[in-house]
Amino acid sequence: MTATRRLTTAQALIAFLAAQYTERDGERHRLIAATWGIFGHGNVAGIGQALLETGPAAMPYLQGRNEQAMVHAAVGYARRRGRLSTHAVTTSIGPGATNLVTGAALATVNRLPVLLLPGDTFATRPADPVLQQLEVPYAGDVSVNDTLRPVSRFFDRVSRPEALVPAALQAMRVLTDPVQTGAVTLALPQDVQAEAYDWPEEFFADRVWTVRRPRPDPAELHAAAEAVRAAERPLLIAGGGIRHSAAEPALRAFAEATGIPVATTQSGKGALRHDHPAEVGAVGHTGTAAADDLAREADLVIAAGTRLTDFTTASGTLFQDPGVRFLGLNLDPFDAHKQAALPLVGDARATLDALRVELTGHRVPARYEQTYRAAKRYWDTLVAQACHAPDDTVRPTQAQVIGALDAIAGDEDVVVNAAGSLPGDLHRMWRARSPHQYHVEYGYSCMGYEIPAALGVALADPGSPVWALVGDGSYLMNPTELVTAVQERIPLKLVIVDNHGYASIGGLSEAVGGERLGTGFRYPEPPPGSPAVDLAANAASLGMAVIRAHTVRDLREALAEARSANRPTCVYVETETADTVSGPPPAQAWWDVPVAATATRTSAIKAREEYDRQAAARRRHL
The missing domain is CATH 3.40.50.1220 (TPP-binding domain)
Structure with a gap:
């Protein structure tokens, strides 16, 4: 007789995940190193209870503040670990689940593994509809979790306990496939999570997934x-x-x-x-x-x-x-x-x-x-000129911010960024000293990625100084995981570069005839000016130690202090003027952003002429 173990579906899943490993070049790694979770009625009695039952030694639990951010943290961890190890993310049903979509898209676009475990509505349908159920007149088996299908490399809804076995094995196969990997979703109806079943012991045995190195034909x-x-x-x-x-x-x-x-x-x-x-x-x-x-x-x-x-x-x-x-x-x-x-x-x-x-x-x-x-x-001389500040008593440009950070960073430092004008400036100017130092997510260029991803990197590499380099617009999208850094005592280094708006898109808007509409943080009517928003005070209110840098000299000292700090520390700096994004050499090649084909405003007419000139150089290489 085959030996069995009686567990709930959720307990069986956590026990299974704790026994999964990858192996490449003879080195073994834990596949699912921890589980992030925010609990609601859709997962608290299932996955939440299972994590408690299994215990932190087998499956560590990490508390997040935003579901999208938890995915970003898992992705940051997976990238730093070379895709050989990642995290799981569990949420309740409804808004908790749909908040995963952006993070899942980022993971799949960048081909980075993350396991998503959203709660789902009842499989047994004891009442119809239940709280947070999406009613679809033409299909009774659709839930909000179906929004995760197009952004997942594998999706399954585990509607019966015994269905977990093939679903979990397929999920691991995709997570560890270097071609297919990305977001993997197992939608878990809340009643099925809590249902007991007699599981074969073989399901919980250590399982090693070999990450292949195919040789060329x-x-x-x-x-x-x-x-x-x-x-x-x-x-x-x-x-x-x-x-x-x-x-x-x-x-x-x-x-x-x-x-x-x-x-x-x-x-x-x-x-x-x-x-x-x-x-x-x-x-x-x-x-x-x-x-x-x-x-x-x-x-x-x-x-x-x-x-x-x-x-x-x-x-x-x-x-x-x-x-x-x-x-x-x-x-x-x-x-x-x-x-x-x-x-x-x-x-x-x-x-x-x-x-x-x-x-x-x-x-x-x-x-x-x-x-x-x-x-x-x-080119190196041009970059050096852009980063140099002839007067260190003035407010720095963004290029000088990058130069100051570059000057104090060691080979082991990691710089995390994703959106705005910073990725372009970093790509052109940063002097990468090691394979892991430059961590810029640009496949999805997701605002709000930087802080949670930096947490993931720090968890993967606790001995390295990790910098979340973020503009004010991106900071406002997703600052809440600073609380997680404080709670977990992760010495994250945060640099907020404040140029009072979406300055990157402001420059693009000007170039394509949009005249910077909606890109600055400005009052809509006179008197002119910016709202009195204090991002440094905001970071401090979330538990960060904050250093305000007013000049280039202040900035250098602040970055050095932050690098040596053993607690989460923020350096806040305003760049030279509200409209100054950076001072490096400009873009050296074109990017296609279509311009209005007909317009009455002079800016759009001139922008279209330039667009047509550039587009004429486009080729299809056949």
């Missing part, structure tokens, strides 16, 4: 090597796939063996140290002049672990050589074939190593190396 590898040998001006673009597969040493060895320059996407920045001779900086709309000029003239683009989004390709206008070809080095065939690329499907580390061996003896011309190294040096 020999024919594809040979064709790729021939394409590289035939190229005179190749450029490698390193994306997030390099970091997810821990392929940084393989990338460095490849660049050093071949002399091929390496540009980086937002997710790939840090794959090579900023001072490596082959590293030419950020590429695309938020790229450096060095990298973007190389991209315009490249006759072969090696897209390594990147999705080639519109920012990376400058909306299809960046790669201008008439005969440019693409080599898609990617674990996912979907991405490997983008831009009609010659595909090279495989794990980034294994494939780069194999391609380097296949190219033994090949190197780009010395004059090409000299050209891109000189361009990189020139």
Whole structure:
């Protein structure tokens, strides 16, 4: 007779999750390291009781303040852990569940694993409707949790206890699949959570999920090597796939063996140290002049672990050589074939190593190396000028804020950001010293990501100083997890850069004929001015130690004090003027934001003329 254990569905799920592991390169990791939760009637008697029953030694519990933020924290943790470990997130039904949607979309877009466990309405329908039930006249089995279907890589509603077994196994399969991973949702009706069942003991045995490193097909590898040998001006673009597969040493060895320059996407920045001779900086709309000029003239683009989004390709206008070809080095065939690329499907580390061996003896011309190294040096001088403050008694620009933080950060520091003008400035200017230092989420560019994600990073790497670098607009979206940092005694370092509005979109609005409508924090009618909002006082009210920096000198001292602090600490700084976003060199490539095709206002008419001029350079690479 098969041994069984009588547990509720919720208890069985938590016990199962506590026994799941990943393994890559011989190293084993806990798959679900903890569970975040906010409890309501849809999960308090189910998952809540199960966490209590199972105990913190088997499944640690983390208390959040906002459901979306809990997902961001789990994603930040998963990214720092190389996608080998993540967190679960449980919510009640109704608004608690629908608050997960934004976080789930971010996780899936960025291909980062997170397990979502929202409560659901009754499977047995003892009353119809029940509290927070969405009534759909044409379908009785729809709930608000169905909003999570399009943003989840796997979704199942566990309507019977015995259905948990296949659902849980499929959920783990997707979470640990380096191609398919993202948000995984198991919707849990509240009555089923509390229902008892006799579970087979095998369900709770330790289970190890191997994270694969597929090697490339020999024919594809040979064709790729021939394409590289035939190229005179190749450029490698390193994306997030390099970091997810821990392929940084393989990338460095490849660049050093071949002399091929390496540009980086937002997710790939840090794959090579900023001072490596082959590293030419950020590429695309938020790229450096060095990298973007190389991209315009490249006759072969090696897209390594990147999705080639519109920012990376400058909306299809960046790669201008008439005969440019693409080599898609990617674990996912979907991405490997983008831009009609010659595909090279495989794990980034294994494939780069194999391609380097296949190219033994090949190197780009010395004059090409000299050209891109000189361009990189020139760009570095421009960045140094932008970051330098000739007078340290004045209010800093945003570029000088970045420069001051860059100056005091060590190799082990992590900078977390996601939205506004900061991602562009950081992409162009930050000097990444280690693979994990640069943590900018730009696949979904989600305002409010920074603070909770920084908590997740700090939980994953408690020995490193973690900085949440956030603009005032993004701060106002989601500051509540500061309370969590205070409660859990996590020494988060928060930098609030206040420019009194949505300054990034304000600049974009001006460029496209929108005349900054709705982008500044201003009274709608005279007398003019900004509302008297004190974000530093707000952070202090949530338990943070706060340091106000009025000048460049104050800022340097405040950042140093925050870095050494052993409690959650906020540095608050206003940038030079309300309308000054940054002082770095401007965007080096275009980004497609359609402009009104007909208008009466002069600003929109002129913006459309510029739009048509830029759009004419767009290409489809076939």
